[in-house]
Amino acid sequence: MNLINFVRCSREPCFYYLTQNGLTVIVIVYVDDILVSGNDHTLVKKCCEKLEEKFVVRCLGYPSTFLVIQISKPSSGKFVLSQSKKIKSMLEELGVKASKSSCLSPIIPLANH
Numbered sequence: 001m002n003l004i005n006f007v008r009c010s011r012e013p014c015f016y017y018l019t020q021n022g023l024t025v026i027v028i029v030y031v032d033d034i035l036v037s038g039n040d041h042t043l044v045k046k047c048c049e050k051l052e053e054k055f056v057v058r059c060l061g062y063p064s065t066f067l068v069i070q071i072s073k074p075s076s077g078k079f080v081l082s083q084s085k086k087i088k089s090m091l092e093e094l095g096v097k098a099s100k101s102s103c104l105s106p107i108i109p110l111a112n113h
Contacts, residue, residue: 004050018047027051028066035066 006016006027016027025038025047034057038044051057063071070082091097 004047004054006047018043030067033066035063 004018006018006025009015009017014029016029018025018027020043023038023040023043025036025040025044027047028035034051036044036048036051038047048057048059052059062073065071068083068086070085072080072082074080
C-alpha cells in the first residue's frame with residue numbers, strides 16, 4: 001500500500017488512508033477482503049485503479065456487508081452500520097427468542113466524522 005502513497009494506521013494495521021487536498025480515501029484490508037471508501041468519488045476511483053495495477057482485485061460496487069457488518073446509506077447520506085443479522089443468528093443458535101421491544105444503540109455519533 002505504501003507504493004501508492006497510503007499511510008498505514010499505527011493503531012490498526014489493516015487500516016490505510018490517503019489524504020490529498022482535504023480529500024480522504026480509506027482502505028480496510030482483512031485477509032482477502034478490501035473495503036475502499038472516501039469523501040470524493042473521483043479520488044476513490046483513482047485509488048481503486050492504482051490498486052488494480054498492483055494487486056489482483058475486483059470492484060464489486062457499493063457494499064451491503066463487510067465482515068458480518070451490514071452497511072446501508074439512507075437518504076440522509078450518512079452510513080449506517082448494523083450487526084442485527086449476526087445478533088439474530090447468534091440468538092437463534094443459542095435458542096433465545098429475540099425481544100419484541102427494540103433497544104437503541106448506546107453509541108453516540110461523533111460530530112463531523
